[in-house]
Every structure is written in C-alpha cells, then in structure tokens.
Amino acid sequence: MTANANGSYAYYPGCSLTKNAAAYDVSSRVIARALGFELNELTDWNCCGASEYFSLNQLPAYALVARNLALTASEGAKQVVAPCSLCYVNLYKTDKYMGDHADLNEKVNAALAAGKLAYRAGDVKVRHLLDVVVNDVGFDNVAAAVKKPLYNLRVAPYYGCLIVRPRTGFDDVEYPTTMDHLMEVLGATVVDFPLKAECCGGHMTQISDDVALELIRRLLHNATEYEADAIVTVCPMCQLNLDAYQDQVNRRFGTRFKMPILYFTQVMGLAFGMEPKAVAIGKEIVDARPALAKVTAEPPVQPKKKRRDKSALPMPSTEREG
Amino acid sequence: MTAQNGRRRFKHEVIDATPGGEQLTLCLQCGTCGGSCPSGADMDHTPRRIFAMIDADMKDEVLSSNTPWFCVSCYYCSVRCPQEIPITDLMYTLKQMAIREGRYEQRRASDFSETFIGYVESYGRAFEMGLATRYHLFHNPMKMVGMATGMGLSLLQKGRMSLTPERINNIEQLQAILNKAKQLSAGGA
Amino acid sequence: MAEERVGVYICHCGHNIAGTVDVEAVAEWAADLPNVEVSRHYEFMCSSLGQELVEEDIKTLGLTRVVVAACSPHMHERTFRGACERAGLNPYLFEMANIREHASWVHAVDKEGATEKAKALVSAAVHRVVHHTPLETMKVPVEPTTMVVGGGIAGIQAALELADAGYKVIMVEREPSIGGHMAQLDKTFPTLDCSACILTPKMFDVGAHPNITMLTYSEVEAVEGYVGNFVVTVRQKARKVITDKCTGCGTCWEKCPIRVVDDVYEAGLGYRKAIYRPFPQAVPKYPVIDVESCTYYKTGKCRACQMFCPTEAIDFDQQDEVVDYKVGNVILATGYEQFDARRIPEYGYGRLANVFTSLEFERMVNATGPTGGKIMLRDGVTEPESVAIIHCVGSRDRRYNQYCSAVCCMYSLKFAHLVKERTGAEVYNFYMDIRTPAKGYEEFYHRLLEEGVRFVRGRVAKVTDAARGPGEEGKLIIQCEDTLIGKQRRIPVDMVVLSAGMEPRHDAEEIGHLFGISCSVDGFFIERHPKLDPMATMTDGIYVAGVCQGPKDIPATVAQGAGAAARVLGVISQGEVALEPIRAEIDEEHCSGCRICNTMCPYSAIDYIEELQVSRVNPALCKGCGTCVAACPSQVITGAHYSYDQVMAQIDGILIDVNRPVTAEAEVAAD
Structure with missing residues (x-):
C-alpha cells in the first residue's frame, strides 16, 4: 500500500451515508476492512452544505466545509476520505480555493477563529473512496x-x-x-x-x-x-x-x-x-x-475477435501525446 | 449605463464576489458552456447569453432569470471553457446576489436551498425528511401526497429516511463560525 | 576622468516616453550631473534631426562621451553609435539608458515614480560612460555556404533562392524525403490548385540543384562558432540502403511482408512497409528501412528486400554517419506538428471511429491517399451523408494553446467544399469566428455560402454516440449552443473532422538551444523583431522561416523563406562580418593557470597555452558573456565594455538620490 504509512484515513461519511445511503456506508466500511485499510470516522463532522449552501452565501459555505478540514487536521490526519462525490468536491474545492485565493483564505480563517479553529490549505489531502481503492490499494x-x-x-x-x-x-x-x-x-x-x-x-x-x-x-x-x-x-x-x-x-x-x-x-x-x-x-x-442472479461460476466465453475488415482504415492509437 | 455614473459596473460586482471571477472578462461568447449544460435547454438564457447580459449591465434581467437556479453544478462548462472561466462558481454568485437583492423569481429553487440550510444551521447535519416535508408543504402540497405514498414511502420502508434530525455535539462552535462568516460576507465577500 | 565632456539626450519618443516621464525635468536635472557638458531633450532622437543634434554637439562642443536616454539598446544602440562614429567619436564611447521599456511603459500609472526612475537610469549611464574606452570591431570573413534546417516548403524556398543566387546550400531534413506537410495536402486554398503539382517541381529542383547538398534522414547534433563561421555537426541516419546502387525501383517494399501504420506521411490513416519510400514523388527517391518494425532486426531472418533487390543496394549493417559542415549562416525552417486531438476527450478522437483529424482528412481526399481520394467513414466503404467540421480544435483555448492557428478557418472551408463536391453530403461548419484575412480568402468564404454549406456559430461542447432518441441512433451527435439563436442544438452527422491547430515541434526548445535562440511562451522561435525583422533572430547568423516562427499559411511561409534567404545573401555579399569588440581579456602576467575559465567558458573560447602555463581568449570565439570574468579566482580577466570600474560606476550612478539636487549631492560627497 502506497498511502499513509499505516494505511489509515480520516473518514467523512457525510449526511447521506447516515441514513439514505446507509448501504454505501456499510459496504465502504466492510471493504476497507477486507482490504486492510482503516477508515476512522471524523469526530463531530458537520454537513458539507451540498450545493445549497453555496447558492445562498458562499463565504459561510466555505467556512462550513473548512470546519471539517480543520477538525481533520487537528486530529492529526493527513488525508480525509469521502465516499460521497458532493462532499468530496466541496472538501476538495474548499482546500484548493483557500490555497489559490488569499482573500478567501483570510476570511475563512477569520470565521474559523470564531470557533477557535484554524486551517492551512494543503494540510489535508482530500480523497474520494474510489481514488483510495484504485490508487492506494491498487x-x-x-x-x-x-x-x-x-x-x-x-x-x-x-x-x-x-x-x-x-x-x-x-x-x-x-x-x-x-x-x-x-x-x-x-x-x-x-x-x-x-x-x-x-x-x-x-x-x-x-x-x-x-x-x-x-x-x-x-x-x-x-x-x-x-x-x-x-x-x-x-x-x-x-x-x-x-x-x-x-x-x-x-x-x-x-x-x-x-x-x-x-x-x-x-x-x-x-x-x-x-x-x-x-x-x-x-x-x-x-x-x-x-x-x-445472472452471476455464473464460469467466466463468459469471449467472443472471437473479429478480424479487421481489409478495407477498413486504421483507428488512431489511444495513446495521448503531451 | 451605471458605468457612466461612476457606479461600479454589475460585471465587476459579479467578478469580485467570485473566487477566480476575473476570468469572466475573457469570455469569447463561444457557447461551449451553453452547449455543455445538461439543463441548458430549459434555461431562460444560456450561460453564454447571461455573460453577455452581465457585460451589458442588464442586472435586473440577469438576476430574475432562472438560469443560475437551473445550474445542476455538473462543472462540464467549467472544465470545457476555453478561457477557463469558473462558470459554476459564477452561477453560485448570481444565485446569492438574486436572493440578496430580492430580484429572483425562482422561489421554488431558492426556498429549497434556504430550507436545507436552515437544518444545517440548526443541527449541523442535513435532514432529508424535514427538508422534503417543510419545503413541499409550502410549494407543492400535491408532492406531499406523492411523498407519502410513492417514493417517500418506499424510502421509509427501506429504512432510508430518518424521522428525526441528527445533531452534531458542538453546534455552538459551528454557529459561531457561520455567524462570523456571514458578518464578513455582508461586508462584501 | 574629470576632463570628460558628456552630452545627455533625453528622447520623448512622441508620447511613448514624454506621456509618462517628465522629460524636461530629467534633462534639466541631468545637466548638473558630474562631467555633463550639455543636456537636452528632443521629440525623436532616432530621427535624422535627432542624430544630427548629437553629431553637431560632438563637433562644436567637443563632447568626448554621449548618453542617449530613449528606448531599448536592441532598437537603436546601433543608430546612435553610428551618429558618434560619423562625428569622429569612437562608437563605444556611447551609452544608452532605456527609459521607455524600463520606465515609461512599465510605470505608466505612476508618472512621478517613472520620472525618478528615468533620472536614476540616466545617472547610471552618465557615471558609467566616463569609464568607457575606445574599442575597435573585428572583421572576420563569411563562409558563403548556408545551412537550411528543414525541408518543408519554407526550407525549400530559402534553399532555392540561395542556390539560384550562386551559393552553396546544405539542406538537413529529419524525414526520409523533403516536402514537409505540404506534400501531404491535396488542394491548397483559396485557389484549389493541386498541392503536389506546385510543390514537386520545387522538390525536384532541390534534389537536382548543383549548389544544394541534400541530407535527408538527418539531424543536427551540435553547433559551434559564430556568424560567418559556424561548424554544424549532422548525423545522417543509416537508411540501410546504398543510395549509389539504388534505382528506386520499388521491388523491396513490394516484397517486404511487414505492414505498419504510417503515422507521419499518412497521418495514421494508411499503411506503409517496414522498408518504404514515404510517397511516390519523394525526393530523394531512395527508401529507408524502419529498424523498429523490420523483422530482420528482431529475429535476424527475412531479408526479403535484400534477396529481391536487383542492384544489391540493401545494406543491413550500414551505420549512421556523423559529419561536420562549415557554414556562414543557418536558416531554421523546422515547421510544426499538429495538435493531438486526443487531448480534448469531449471530441472523442481515438474513441469514436468516425471522428477524424484534419491531416487524416487531407490524406483521405488526396488522390494518392489511402482511399484514393474517396471520402469515406472509418469502415472504408460507406460514404457519409452528413459531415461536421469543428474549427479551433486546440487553438484559441487556454487549456491547450491560446493562439489562433491562422490556417484552420481556410482549410476547413476547403474541406467543406471538397465534401460538397465529391459526395453532396450536408456539411456543417462549427466556428467561433471565421477568419479570412488574405487575398482571395473572403471571396472563397462567400463561394462556400453560395454552395450551401451550413455554418453554425458555436464552439462544439461535445461529440457523442449516445443517442437520446431514434433520430440520433447510429450517428455521431454534435452538441453545441447555436449562439446566434441562443439555443442548444444536437445535430446528428455521420462524420466529424477536427480542425486541429498547429503546434511547435516537440523538440523546438532543444533545437533552439542548439542554435542559441529562444522560444516564446507558445513554444515558437522568437524572431528579432515581430514586425520589422521577422526572419532574423537575436543570434547573428541564425534566421527563421515558416511555421517554426509562428502559425502561417503557405504564401506567408514562402515569403518568409525567401525573405530569410535575402537576409543571408546580404551577409554573404558583404564578404565579412564585424564582430562586437565586447569580449574578455586575460592579464597573462597575473594568470595562475588554474584553467577554471577554460572549463567554464560556454563557447570553448579559452585556450590553455601549455608553454606559458596561462590561459588565453580566442577573440573570434568569445561572445563577451562574462562567465570567465566572474569565475576567475585571481580576478585577472576583464570583460571589455564591462570592466569592474564601469559596472561599479553604473551602480553608484543608479543609487543616487534623485530627489536631491545634484549639486547638494556633490556637497554631501565632498564633506
């Protein structure tokens, strides 16, 4: 495993996974166990605001998300994993924008300070669970x-x-x-x-x-x-x-x-x-x-690769330059 | 029109309220955003046209259009824009301005956001059941019937909807943070 | 130094400087600087009247030093050195202060600050110039042979101009044949004349010209020397074919059993053999063996080409040859690469079979191409009933290239015409702006409108094969906003052509480095002046032509190729070039012979004299870069025109307090 040395991550389930998407929460935890990495649920995490908070008032929306990042950092975790794509993007974007835009960073931290918290952009790496499975577990x-x-x-x-x-x-x-x-x-x-x-x-x-x-x-x-x-x-x-x-x-x-x-x-x-x-x-x-019920014990018979029609023009390779 | 009177142009208000918003000045009116948008066909104006209208200082028309409210936040426009304009974020700004200026006619959409946020601010967590009932009671009582019998019922039966909201422990801390952020953003975010 | 008499001239440059810098105040202030005899300001110092002002003052006031504060020395240093020389003053007793690029232009919003900075720059120049010493330029003979790097239409044009004028040319081409991208095209816009018909005679002339040595399948490896006297090392890759014996009969590639996709000449749309000649009209006519694909080099077996060759011209053991060529000037005409359309995944190239690039399409419509000129889908049999042409693919797009590739609008129109003419299919052009700014181009656009080609103003958002309903099934759907209507549209078509832009060669940066020139942010070679000297570069003796300098069409490329040749002819006909006398000199008496400078010198211009155990600078090779001056542990190397005294005086001058009258400053200094 290439991730954290100890293969453990802060886990941000997000509101959906507590009820409506409980199936996702349950299955995430069991596959993590099966693959040997730890998901440590972040203590007292709050809602990421979905897309709704950003529609109403952007600064409090960033502050709302930043509280979770600040909590993650204060727990000493370097990476936080979100299975929900909306939570993931809100956490990812808040960390990135705080790093890219000094003015936003200053205001968000001023807001966090009102709750005796602080966050430095880049301190927590935000990951989607699929990313962890594919790239860290492999x-x-x-x-x-x-x-x-x-x-x-x-x-x-x-x-x-x-x-x-x-x-x-x-x-x-x-x-x-x-x-x-x-x-x-x-x-x-x-x-x-x-x-x-x-x-x-x-x-x-x-x-x-x-x-x-x-x-x-x-x-x-x-x-x-x-x-x-x-x-x-x-x-x-x-x-x-x-x-x-x-x-x-x-x-x-x-x-x-x-x-x-x-x-x-x-x-x-x-x-x-x-x-x-x-x-x-x-x-x-x-x-x-x-x-x-369609799952079978034997692999499907691979259809014979059709020989390319002689008159057909070659397809471009899928390798990308640059 | 406002520019000549020495007032700040609408375009600059929009730019200043959006992280990375200055890219908006580079819009080439190519239409990649309008072509990419999953809900573009149902918008009053495509995002591209909204940007032209912003440039023409048509503030009333822009803030009363349904365009930002019909944005699904899929970010296709943002990643495809050849001028790297953060279009999705600009849509968030327009929604926010429409609410502040009371110029919006998309009550249904903004109320949904407001109801959602109300729960987040009180409990620190979203509350789907409460959201659905409160919001639909106000806007679409017929939907409530649907909620109770169709989809909502299915979700309840599957144990996928909670009847009581969850609350985080340190709600005071969250509220202090949000109140401070609101104060700061009132001074021009 | 106290006896020097300095003349100071502040240029208004119209509004360019005077609009920001208070030129009168600067001139008045400078009058009190030490040694200043006269300080004037004038509207255009570079005008003949401005220059005469300097000449007159040298003669009547007996000036011994001149400072002109105006634009960049790149622009007019030569001008004012000439004025000094005409008035009998050694041109190196002149110094230029750049108060335009370094003050007025960059501080346009801060007039006061710009004026203060201009004063400081003038002071620096005045303090420095009194330490100048007269220098003499050195004349060296020019080798009349020219190297042209790149055998596309730009290089061909340049080579023929020079060769026809009676001078030798060495042409270096990376591919097995000259011809470049133009050889791949079918028709050329806007006249629709056949590309091969106008190109092949020129290719033939290059191959047959007694003054041209053609090195195909070759690459430049190293460059040494300076204008008039370059030594260029060229690696001629082994063709594995003995050209003295080969007749170009074609038996070898007919017999070769290995077929590979030809990514270069056929742009990936067709095949070639492992031994191949890129195209029938190739110059030279000899084939090459592609060692990567050839069976013999993998298994040691096959040898079909060798067995069937009637003249025993195949030589599997042939080795690369590395040869040095002495040339006086170099013209770089290295061309471009097409933008890789796979980098825009939303257009589906490489994934959706019937999405083609513009070069693929060029090959398709070419009579000698893989389909014999028939327009067909990827299956090789079906003629499309509708075709979409997408403009600006990879151009005018900050994610890839911000610039406009200049040719895509016109070739897209050409494609539309060819599709209409050959298939009668419905053709859609999806564009952001139609750009037709040259002779006959707008007329061609109007012709297309008359032919019924459809134009949709909107940059395409995506190309997809996901049908939303029955009308779209089996088609490629173009999704875009028709910006003239303000509505989203989905247009089903059979074929999509991506008008991909031009990009610098992937190794342009390295090639530039070899020849001592740089690339712009876009990656194209930088010319000496974007308007007035688009063929020369900042390195004397190195010229550029064609798309390697920036996107352009064939007429502009040919013009630049001929222009570069004309510049070179100018140098050759002079017979000799003057070398700047700015170079390093070693005080041999105090040299410890440590040889640090020998290894540091980037131009290998310092020799070690064994018998004296000291180092010595070869004045013809030294570029005056100063590396050795800084490196010498005994501090016994002096850079002419950049001596310790001169540089320190310049620093003293720039640190002067410009807000105090100079006289007060002098008093403080006297205390």
Whole structure:
C-alpha cells in the first residue's frame, strides 16, 4: 500500500451515508476492512452544505466545509476520505480555493477563529473512496481479495460529475476509466456507457421535474441500450436519483426501466464473497436480486475477435501525446 | 449605463464576489458552456447569453432569470471553457446576489436551498425528511401526497429516511463560525 | 576622468516616453550631473534631426562621451553609435539608458515614480560612460555556404533562392524525403490548385540543384562558432540502403511482408512497409528501412528486400554517419506538428471511429491517399451523408494553446467544399469566428455560402454516440449552443473532422538551444523583431522561416523563406562580418593557470597555452558573456565594455538620490 504509512484515513461519511445511503456506508466500511485499510470516522463532522449552501452565501459555505478540514487536521490526519462525490468536491474545492485565493483564505480563517479553529490549505489531502481503492490499494490487491468473481454480470460504471469535475486530477474529466478497470478486476463485464460522467439531475429533482426526469431517463436509456444488468455508482445523490425516481421516469415517459443501482463498494463486497446482506443489498428500491442472479461460476466465453475488415482504415492509437 | 455614473459596473460586482471571477472578462461568447449544460435547454438564457447580459449591465434581467437556479453544478462548462472561466462558481454568485437583492423569481429553487440550510444551521447535519416535508408543504402540497405514498414511502420502508434530525455535539462552535462568516460576507465577500 | 565632456539626450519618443516621464525635468536635472557638458531633450532622437543634434554637439562642443536616454539598446544602440562614429567619436564611447521599456511603459500609472526612475537610469549611464574606452570591431570573413534546417516548403524556398543566387546550400531534413506537410495536402486554398503539382517541381529542383547538398534522414547534433563561421555537426541516419546502387525501383517494399501504420506521411490513416519510400514523388527517391518494425532486426531472418533487390543496394549493417559542415549562416525552417486531438476527450478522437483529424482528412481526399481520394467513414466503404467540421480544435483555448492557428478557418472551408463536391453530403461548419484575412480568402468564404454549406456559430461542447432518441441512433451527435439563436442544438452527422491547430515541434526548445535562440511562451522561435525583422533572430547568423516562427499559411511561409534567404545573401555579399569588440581579456602576467575559465567558458573560447602555463581568449570565439570574468579566482580577466570600474560606476550612478539636487549631492560627497 502506497498511502499513509499505516494505511489509515480520516473518514467523512457525510449526511447521506447516515441514513439514505446507509448501504454505501456499510459496504465502504466492510471493504476497507477486507482490504486492510482503516477508515476512522471524523469526530463531530458537520454537513458539507451540498450545493445549497453555496447558492445562498458562499463565504459561510466555505467556512462550513473548512470546519471539517480543520477538525481533520487537528486530529492529526493527513488525508480525509469521502465516499460521497458532493462532499468530496466541496472538501476538495474548499482546500484548493483557500490555497489559490488569499482573500478567501483570510476570511475563512477569520470565521474559523470564531470557533477557535484554524486551517492551512494543503494540510489535508482530500480523497474520494474510489481514488483510495484504485490508487492506494491498487488493482492487484483488489484482485487478490476476489473470491467470487462476478462473471457474466454486465455493469455500467457510472461516475457522475463531481468525482472528476472540476479538475480533481484523479481521472479523466470527460471519460473516466478507473472504475471500469476495477469492475473488470472483480470479474464483471463492463459495458460501454458514453454517459458515464453526465449529470444525474442533482438537486433538480426538487426544482424542476421536467429537467430532472429527462436527465435520469437519458442515463437509464443509455445503460439499457448497452444491455447493462446494473448501474454502479460512486455517489449517493446519483444512486437516489436513478433508483428512487426510476418509477416516476417510467410513468412519465412510458418506459419500463428496471435498472438496479448499486454502490461500487457493494459490488466489491459481493466479489469478495460477502453475503448480500453484509453489503446492504436490499436497501435499493429497484430490486438488484434478478441482476445478481445472472452471476455464473464460469467466466463468459469471449467472443472471437473479429478480424479487421481489409478495407477498413486504421483507428488512431489511444495513446495521448503531451 | 451605471458605468457612466461612476457606479461600479454589475460585471465587476459579479467578478469580485467570485473566487477566480476575473476570468469572466475573457469570455469569447463561444457557447461551449451553453452547449455543455445538461439543463441548458430549459434555461431562460444560456450561460453564454447571461455573460453577455452581465457585460451589458442588464442586472435586473440577469438576476430574475432562472438560469443560475437551473445550474445542476455538473462543472462540464467549467472544465470545457476555453478561457477557463469558473462558470459554476459564477452561477453560485448570481444565485446569492438574486436572493440578496430580492430580484429572483425562482422561489421554488431558492426556498429549497434556504430550507436545507436552515437544518444545517440548526443541527449541523442535513435532514432529508424535514427538508422534503417543510419545503413541499409550502410549494407543492400535491408532492406531499406523492411523498407519502410513492417514493417517500418506499424510502421509509427501506429504512432510508430518518424521522428525526441528527445533531452534531458542538453546534455552538459551528454557529459561531457561520455567524462570523456571514458578518464578513455582508461586508462584501 | 574629470576632463570628460558628456552630452545627455533625453528622447520623448512622441508620447511613448514624454506621456509618462517628465522629460524636461530629467534633462534639466541631468545637466548638473558630474562631467555633463550639455543636456537636452528632443521629440525623436532616432530621427535624422535627432542624430544630427548629437553629431553637431560632438563637433562644436567637443563632447568626448554621449548618453542617449530613449528606448531599448536592441532598437537603436546601433543608430546612435553610428551618429558618434560619423562625428569622429569612437562608437563605444556611447551609452544608452532605456527609459521607455524600463520606465515609461512599465510605470505608466505612476508618472512621478517613472520620472525618478528615468533620472536614476540616466545617472547610471552618465557615471558609467566616463569609464568607457575606445574599442575597435573585428572583421572576420563569411563562409558563403548556408545551412537550411528543414525541408518543408519554407526550407525549400530559402534553399532555392540561395542556390539560384550562386551559393552553396546544405539542406538537413529529419524525414526520409523533403516536402514537409505540404506534400501531404491535396488542394491548397483559396485557389484549389493541386498541392503536389506546385510543390514537386520545387522538390525536384532541390534534389537536382548543383549548389544544394541534400541530407535527408538527418539531424543536427551540435553547433559551434559564430556568424560567418559556424561548424554544424549532422548525423545522417543509416537508411540501410546504398543510395549509389539504388534505382528506386520499388521491388523491396513490394516484397517486404511487414505492414505498419504510417503515422507521419499518412497521418495514421494508411499503411506503409517496414522498408518504404514515404510517397511516390519523394525526393530523394531512395527508401529507408524502419529498424523498429523490420523483422530482420528482431529475429535476424527475412531479408526479403535484400534477396529481391536487383542492384544489391540493401545494406543491413550500414551505420549512421556523423559529419561536420562549415557554414556562414543557418536558416531554421523546422515547421510544426499538429495538435493531438486526443487531448480534448469531449471530441472523442481515438474513441469514436468516425471522428477524424484534419491531416487524416487531407490524406483521405488526396488522390494518392489511402482511399484514393474517396471520402469515406472509418469502415472504408460507406460514404457519409452528413459531415461536421469543428474549427479551433486546440487553438484559441487556454487549456491547450491560446493562439489562433491562422490556417484552420481556410482549410476547413476547403474541406467543406471538397465534401460538397465529391459526395453532396450536408456539411456543417462549427466556428467561433471565421477568419479570412488574405487575398482571395473572403471571396472563397462567400463561394462556400453560395454552395450551401451550413455554418453554425458555436464552439462544439461535445461529440457523442449516445443517442437520446431514434433520430440520433447510429450517428455521431454534435452538441453545441447555436449562439446566434441562443439555443442548444444536437445535430446528428455521420462524420466529424477536427480542425486541429498547429503546434511547435516537440523538440523546438532543444533545437533552439542548439542554435542559441529562444522560444516564446507558445513554444515558437522568437524572431528579432515581430514586425520589422521577422526572419532574423537575436543570434547573428541564425534566421527563421515558416511555421517554426509562428502559425502561417503557405504564401506567408514562402515569403518568409525567401525573405530569410535575402537576409543571408546580404551577409554573404558583404564578404565579412564585424564582430562586437565586447569580449574578455586575460592579464597573462597575473594568470595562475588554474584553467577554471577554460572549463567554464560556454563557447570553448579559452585556450590553455601549455608553454606559458596561462590561459588565453580566442577573440573570434568569445561572445563577451562574462562567465570567465566572474569565475576567475585571481580576478585577472576583464570583460571589455564591462570592466569592474564601469559596472561599479553604473551602480553608484543608479543609487543616487534623485530627489536631491545634484549639486547638494556633490556637497554631501565632498564633506
């Protein structure tokens, strides 16, 4: 493991994981244990403000987030892990902006001082749980933990927005691939999913049904087109919107989507041989059991690679220069 | 119009209230933001047009438009903008200005934010159940019925919605921080 | 020193200096500086009247030193040295104070501060100039041979101009053939004449010209010397083909069993063999073996080319040759690379099969290209019914290159025309601004409008294959804001062409370093003056031509190539060049012979004289950089024009309290 010498991180679950996304919390903790790294829940953390606090008043919003960073630093932790993409981006952005903009840094610290706290930008490294699994634990260690490969389960890895944007540097902003590789390591079949980093609608479910339901429909449509058995997500907001609103989408558009939405940590737990209950399978509204029943003991037969048509023009290599 | 009277131009108010906002002066009106926006089709004006309107000092029209409220914070515009303008953050600024100036007509959106924040400020944690009920009771009682029977019920049955809010221990500390931040931001954030 | 008589001249430079610096006050103040005989201000010192003012004062007032406070010495030092010389004063008894770039321009908002700084700079120059000593320039003969680096259209034009004028040229080209990017193109805008038809005669002329030595498949490794007398080391890579025996018959590449994607000439859209000639009209006609792909170099087997070669021209053991060439001047015409469109993931190049780059498309429409000039999708058989051309890919984008690549608008219009002409498909151009600023270009744009090509003003947000509904299935969807309507649009098409911009060569920085010139922030070579001297560089004897200096189209490239040749011809016809006398000198009597300076000198200009056990500077090689002066532990090396006295006096001068009258300062000093 390349992370902290002791492989331990401050853990910021965020409000969603306490109730609505408890399945994500439970499964995150068990896979951490299975992979041998520690998630130490940050004492007395507060809400990150979601996107709502930033809409109302930006400075208190940054101060709200900074309290969590200050608490992390005061506990002596160097890295904080958030499984929720919205929490992750708020923590990441606050740390980055405090470093980039002196004026903001000064005001946020003045506010923190009112609570006898202080924070120096850069002191805490903000990480998403997927980043930790992929880069600190690594694919090899994950592969070593796989006991029941998810052969024949077709998954659409869904990253959503905030794990890659604004530029957090951990994966491509437009076409991330880390979770794709992770799912392959777990034995699952990864389907092409061009909308993998598009928006789930976010808080638009509360503001405009027209906008939100259409955004959700596009994602479900795209995953269905590519014959995915399940969508795998890294964010409780994405999970909630795609799962809980699926019924409304079907009613509005006359569609018949029945796409289970699972957290990547739940899928990992299953591949590690854990009981579905141990990773809180069953908390989802669209039942995941029919999809999971497709898993076979034998790997799928790889279709023979089609020989390139002689008349076809060569494809550009996917290596990027510079 | 205001520029000639020696008053600060609207554009500069927006820039000053946004970290990195000075990039806005570089807007080329290329439309990458408007083309990228997942909710762009439903906005009164695309973000690009909003920036042109800001430059034209059309403050009333800008602050009363639904554009910033329909921003889903996906940051596609921000990462694709060829002039590296922090567009999502500018949308946050516009929402904040609209509320302060009382010029907004998107009550539904801003009330959602305000209700959400109300819980955060009282408890230090978000409270989905309270948020949904209080907000929908005010705006969309029909939705309450839906909450009780459809999706809300499913979530409750699955144990995914809590009936009481959680509270952090040191709420006084958080409130002191937030109050100080509000004071500082009233002096021009 | 007390007897020197200094004339001080403060230039207004119109509004440039006088708009910020109080020039009258500076002139008045400077009049009281020690040794100053006369202090004047004048509107344009560089005008003939301004220069005559200096000349007149030297003659009538018997000035022995001159200070002009004006612009950068880069601009006019030579001008005023000339004025001094005409009036009989050694030109090195002149000093220039830069109160424009260093004062008025950079302190435009602080007039008082700028004036104070101008006073300090003038004082520094006055204090320094009295310590100047007369220096004589050294004349050295110019080697009349010129090296042209790069065999694209810029280098070809420059080489032919020089060769036709009767001088020898050595052309160095990295690829196996000359021709550059122009050889890849089908048609050229706006006249649509065939690129090969106008280029190949010139390529042939280069190959056949008695005055041109063509070194293809070669790279410059080292450069030594100075204007008029460079020694350039060139590595000629082994072609593995004996060119004296090869007839270019083509049997070898017909028989070669190894086929690889040709990323250079075919821009990745076509194949070549492991032994190959890049294209039929290549000059020279000889093939090369690509050692990386050839089976023989991996397994020691195959030898098909060798077995079938009718003239026994294949030599697997051929080695690189490294040769030194003596040349008087160098023209760098190293060209550009296309922006790698994979760097913009939202456009899907490399992932979505039917997204093409502009160079791929050039090869596709070329009659000698992989499709024989047919416009087709990646499957090689389907003709598109709709094509989107996306402008400004990697240009006008701070994430990649901020500059405009200057040619993409026009070639995009050309593409649109070719698609219409050959397929009748619907064509969309997605643009931010259409830029057509040259002869016949705007007319070409209007022609395209008449032809029914569609123009959408909006930078494309993304290209996707994710259909939202039945109308989009199986298509590539262009998502953008049509900014003239103010609405988001999704336009399904079959093919997308990315008009990728021009970028400096990936190794431009290293090449620049070899030849002692620098690159701008964009990475292109910096010219001596952006308007008035776009061919020369800050290093005498090194010239630039074509896109290596900045994005430009073929006419501008040809003009610059010819211009660079004209500059070189000017130097050659003079027969000799004057070397600045600013160089180091070693006091041999006190030299301890430690040889530290020998190793420090970046120009290898210091020799160690074994029998005397001292070091000595070769005046022709010394550039006057001062490294040895600073390094000498015995402090016995003096830099002419940068002596200890001169530099210390300059520092004393700049530290003067400009807010006290000079007379008061003098009194304090006297106390």
